[in-house]
Amino acid sequence: MSHANAAASPVIDALVAAFGADEVLAGDASPRHLKDWSGVAGGVPLAILRPRSTDELSRMVAICHAHGQRVVAQGGLTGLVGGAVPGEGEVVVSLERMNRIESIDVDSGTATVQAGAVLQAVQDACREAGALLAVDLGARGSCQLGGNVATNAGGNRVIRYGNTRESVLGLEVVLADGTVLSMMNRMAKNNAGMDLKHLFIGSEGVLGIVTRVVLRLQPLPRGTSTALVALQDYTAALRFLRHAQQSLSGQVSAFEIMWRDYLETAVEANRLRRPLAGDYPVYVLIDMHCGQPETDGERFEAMLEQAIEAGWILDAAIAQSVADTEAFWAIRDGIAEVLRDYAPTLNFDVSVPVADIGDCAARVRANLERDWPQLKALFFGHVGDGNLHVVVCRVPRDADSLHRIEDAVYSVVRKQGGSVSAEHGIGRLKRDWLHYSRSEAEIALMRTLKTALDPQGILNPGRMI
């Protein structure tokens, strides 16, 4: 694909003059810079910039700023809301060359990386050094830390370790005019004035471009216990969650709920073995990270036995080997095959207070069955975080139907005071629904901040707000 008007653009001339043709790709854009995992179509960018350092990136943004040129920041392009997909005539700033792991300090529990570092590479380097980077999600092999920060990425470990926000101690950000804002704090406590990094975490690049990150590391778990548990309904899952969290006191490291519809579909799509013989309404995949594995397994079993005796759970399979653990997780992680087999799908990522998840799922299911009885819908999620995922399979392709299906889900979430985006962000695709979860005063303040930090509106325009 060729770039729009690149040849005739003074801003591209200025960028090429300053940085050369290798860092300013103004000829053909590789298709990999044009789409994220949502597949949504964008436009043709003017150029792809590939800086090697914060200083270069800062100077590039300053040139764009001087020309009033719109800029979109790109990490690993694993997003699901089109936030990093270029719009027509935008300049792409790709962080792919800024992928250095600068230092890992296990004693202080910190790692310092450039924003383009790939999550899995950082995880591996930390593990090798003897520490855990707790940020973890399915896209780990491609997503970049800068994108994780900009979207406040969630994942499977949030129940214990928090969102990406809780793993960020410090940031370096380039502002809309090219100013380098260094907030490279390495302490868990720093109340010297406003903690400005939080302005940028989860702001999807509309206030600045993340260039470096100080990550908070956790002690490396010495062992993991995992079980797949069968339950009667969501109320039972809630009782079980409270019991497990109290009994294991801080060590529940995943609590993934799967309704029967999801589990059966995932098992079939991935040709997996079912770990439990019976057929149950609800399943939970629970695991515990621990530090004395020789005895911690007994605590895990004691917790499960109490839950069976109390009637909160109906059956449980405890992983006896790494292969078992992987087999259990393969069901939860088998979502990719499901999405392929049942395309086109609509994928929801909503949150409501933990106690209301069961009610939310039931209402959404009722709305869908009433208006689209032929559609298959799958329910699963990260219960401890109040995060529900719903996949509606083989949806019609017309915009009106899609909008009405979205409304059938989001209107329930809105009534429950929930969020239309628990962990995926707003980007381009969810802008129309933002007001379901945020008040007018909140959206007005987001605009005030945008105007204060980027008065020309050149950073990630048309995303989020």
Add this chain to the structure above:
Amino acid sequence: MSHANAAASPVIDALVAAFGADEVLAGDASPRHLKDWSGVAGGVPLAILRPRSTDELSRMVAICHAHGQRVVAQGGLTGLVGGAVPGEGEVVVSLERMNRIESIDVDSGTATVQAGAVLQAVQDACREAGALLAVDLGARGSCQLGGNVATNAGGNRVIRYGNTRESVLGLEVVLADGTVLSMMNRMAKNNAGMDLKHLFIGSEGVLGIVTRVVLRLQPLPRGTSTALVALQDYTAALRFLRHAQQSLSGQVSAFEIMWRDYLETAVEANRLRRPLAGDYPVYVLIDMHCGQPETDGERFEAMLEQAIEAGWILDAAIAQSVADTEAFWAIRDGIAEVLRDYAPTLNFDVSVPVADIGDCAARVRANLERDWPQLKALFFGHVGDGNLHVVVCRVPRDADSLHRIEDAVYSVVRKQGGSVSAEHGIGRLKRDWLHYSRSEAEIALMRTLKTALDPQGILNPGRMI
């Protein structure tokens, strides 16, 4: 003390006309509204406002805004940096009547309170309902949740549960013009646009007044194990910290270091018994919150035994009773008596990366011994958070000496990339030192935000920036 010019003030006339004399105390100010725990002198306020609801508070601020009247928000006045101490001619907005605990939802892990609720009252109500509010600090009997949020209060449990920020899910804030900004989120995950609450947490009231808070609750621990441990030096403490955190995997709930100077002084000032017979350079008070106390005590002991075998710790006393636990903590909490016995003191609250605490303490000690060999200095802190407290006893009273002692401490912190305020905030007293821990670009952005949200500068003027 009588109020300055209250009789002749149109803004007071307007407030009294709208709310009556009971909510607008414009006669004599009770001394309790004039000072915080730092004792720093402020000025004479125009009036003390005592709203009963967000709506009233909002209308009061709107009237002040219309008159360009400066306003200072007051919680429990337990701060240590003069942030809530009124300046001459300011109007005080006291949250003391907005102290309702609105709801506690143990299943969702949330509590909703008005900002004037006293921390200990909320802790007690949550415990009674079956959940833990993890925010905890010495001032719990007086401090208010709104103040805890506005200052992002720390305390003894940060190593496990984080600062106040990590216990806040949602906020309601009144902005400078009286606008009520509701962000009463109840989910752990909500990436629907910017997470604006973070702008206000730790911003010391300069951007808005916190009126209601949604708190995140934790599972109630079923048991606690506590030990007082003796060590050779800080390096050993660091090895022991890493070992304990890995072995107890997420359950280390306090890790308080005390150098010999602090422990001996606190034991003497409080007439306490020494739990360990010998005399050691460094002590650590460690505790674990757990969920299966019948077996968890063994894990705690196994962890300590390994540490002794490895040579990281020299001796350890394990609490065998609640009385033991209280006796151990009495040493750490005995700071109040120390401050009284050795007044006037200078109290430092700094942070540096965890690995550098020992070096920081040594350098500060060397600076003090070089220039003030007659002064006694005590060292202790929350090591897992990188937070070091230093108390310099019986300091001279002249401003120049005090400034030079402060510089002897803060210049070390600055060189190590640390913070001049780990948990106490900036307020009035630390403004001169803010630039030691924040860059020009950071301070400029703080001002940009202040101007964007409060262009007249009426909220907590002269604090922080």
